[in-house]
Amino acid sequence: MKSIAIIGASGYTGAQITALIHSEAQLSIQGLYVSEGSADKGKPLAELYPVYSHIDLCLSPLTEEAKHQIVQDADAVVLATEHSVSLHLAAWFYAQGLAVFDLSGAYRFADTAQYPKWYGFEHAHPQVLAEAVYGLAEWNAEAIAKTRMIAVPGCYPTASLCALKPLKHLLTDAWPVINAVSGVTGAGRKAQLHTSFCEVSLTPYGVLGHRHQPEIASQLGQEVIFTPHLGNFKRGILATITVQLKPGTLSRDVAQAYSVYDDAPLVTVKQNQFPKVDDVVHTPNCHIGWKFDELSGYLVVSSAIDNLMKGAASQALQCIKIHFGL
Ligand SMILES: NC(=O)C1=CN([C@@H]2O[C@H](COP(=O)(O)OP(=O)(O)OC[C@H]3O[C@@H](n4cnc5c(N)ncnc54)[C@H](OP(=O)(O)O)[C@@H]3O)[C@@H](O)[C@H]2O)C=CC1
Ligand SMILES: CC(=O)N[C@@H](CCC(=O)OP(=O)(O)O)C(=O)O
Structure with missing residues (x-):
């Protein structure tokens, strides 16, 4: 059984992957997270998405304490957050030893020079970027199996x-x-x-x-x-x-x-x-x-x-x- 924390779980992709992981027998959900100041913190996911009324989980704020709890409990994080948020969260969780599955574009280019032009930021974590694998599942399975930093494609x-x-x-x-x-x-x-x-x-x-x-x-x-x-x-x-x-x-x-x-x-x-x-x-x-x-x-x-x-x-x-x- 692998335990997964989902960050950005109130968004469209975050809620969707919550539903998918929830129905997998070999995966469990460590927690669902939104930003510290989110208007949705504390709410049940099903309040936002009644279609997921079978999922009895609430959205927690991603505090520093919550981040350390994730490291204690989880094997992996899914980042369903915007590029500039994923950029730092991915590097932090990767450094703590978790597997990171990032849905944003923050780790999709191998070349750091691309980020200022296309994403509006300098890449702050080139060493983590160097480990990242492009998660096009049918094409990169071998590399996805081997690395803990997976940039899920757009x-x-x-x-x-x-x-x-x-x-x-x-x-x-x-x-x-x-x-x-x-x-x-x-x-x-x-x-x-x-x-x-x-x-x-x-x-x-x-x-x-x-x-x-x-x-x-x-x-x-x-x-x-x-x-x-x-x-x-x-x-x-x-x-x-x-x-x-x-x-x-x-x-x-x-x-x-x-x-x-x-x-x-x-x-x-x-x-x-x-x-x-x-x-x-x-x-x-x-x-x-x-x-x-x-x-x-x-x-x-x-x-x-x-x-x-x-x-x-x-x-x-x-x-x-x-x-x-x-
Ligand atoms: N929509 C799509 O079809 C696709 C999207 N993507 C990418 O996936 C990522 C998510 O997209 P999408 O689901 O559409 O986005 P949404 O805008 O629907 O959701 C974003 C989520 O991130 C949360 N969030 C924002 N800031 C933080 C923070 N600092 N810490 C923790 N959580 C935060 C939001 O909640 P709150 O603001 O309340 O905290 C919300 O739950 C993006 O990078 C996007 O580019 C990739 C492929 C397809
Ligand atoms: C309709 C629409 O606005 N689509 C988004 C693409 C969403 C996506 O694939 O996300 P990434 O940002 O993670 O690459 C766009 O064009 O920006």
Whole structure:
């Protein structure tokens, strides 16, 4: 039995991973935490999320005393907190010997020079960063098993990389073009004008400047064009990618490339059949569909996930299970 503390448990990804861990026989929840000054401290999680009324746990403030208690009791922490909060909490818990599963972007780039540009801070913990492994579960299982510092990927990068990584040997210098639409939960639970009901309407954002572009590029080893869109639905991401493959590539080469997922129970790949967000929402699955034009060499591939599940919480659970050999 492994004991896990969940920090940021009142947020969308934190509540989701709480529900997932709660239903795992080999995992227990050490505690649920919010910030010291949180308006939700002391409240039962079920008061915020009645759908989780079967989970009889309250949200505790993350005081210094609570942090030391976590170190005493828990094997691991899940950080479902914003990047600048995770940055320091991850380093502290890692130094105390716990395994850290960080849902934020604070440990996803190996190169410290990327952080001021994309996250607005200097990386204060380069030695911990040097230990961090990118938790793309189907691709990095060996490293996830070996290290205690796991940077769980972003939601758009998960959808995009699951579709693109199998094709790496078929890519040319041409940049894959990724257009992706996310549900509004991707922006978190806190109130913001652009995610309020009357403001949300399908639109691109972060054009030629979203932090997930360098995250995808660094993990793929190839530049990409990435354009995220906010959609008027709650959960889910659909990334549709257009890319020209090496001259002479045949459909059977693409099929062969995607056969890498034949033994991956959570990733389903179909030729000439495209995924729908509704089929993956509330599941840990990734559905990929592709069509290839042998004449022009252009491939169109779509990848659908639930941003709160495979894009965050269920992928973190995959990492926890891989790490602890469950
Ligand atoms: N939403 C998504 O689809 C995805 C999100 N992520 C990443 O996961 C992380 C969490 O995202 P999300 O769940 O959407 O965010 P939310 O805004 O919904 O939740 C943030 C949580 O952090 C808590 N919190 C804030 N400050 C502190 C602190 N100092 N100490 C402890 N807890 C704190 C908040 O509670 P309170 O403020 O009351 O203390 C809340 O519980 C982010 O880094 C995000 O970028 C990654 C992939 C997908
Ligand atoms: C719709 C929406 O706003 N989505 C978020 C991405 C959420 C995510 O993947 O989180 P990380 O910040 O952990 O990478 C965004 O574009 O910033």
